[in-house]
Amino acid sequence: MSLQLRHQLTAIDRALMSLLDERARLVCEETGPPPSSPIEDLLARSSGDFPGQALRRVMDEVDAGCNAAAQRGVQS
Numbered sequence: 001m002s003l004q005l006r007h008q009l010t011a012i013d014r015a016l017m018s019l020l021d022e023r024a025r026l027v028c029e030e031t032g033p034p035p036s037s038p039i040e041d042l043l044a045r046s047s048g049d050f051p052g053q054a055l056r057r058v059m060d061e062v063d064a065g066c067n068a069a070a071q072r073g074v075q076s
Helices: 003-029 039-045 052-072
Strands: none
Touching: 003 052, 039 052
């Protein structure tokens, strides 16, 4: 793997982590039940490069992580 590609992947990973943290903070601010992931909309918007079933599993885990953060009361 080239150094340039490795840097690009690292930047994407960092952006994903930042977005996941932001999503968890927003879920924690919600006073009602945590929102569910709009998976069908995401699948419809996907280019198809990332497999649909894998996207479902990822979003299930994202939801679970955000719900766990909300239960802990994580605040920004």
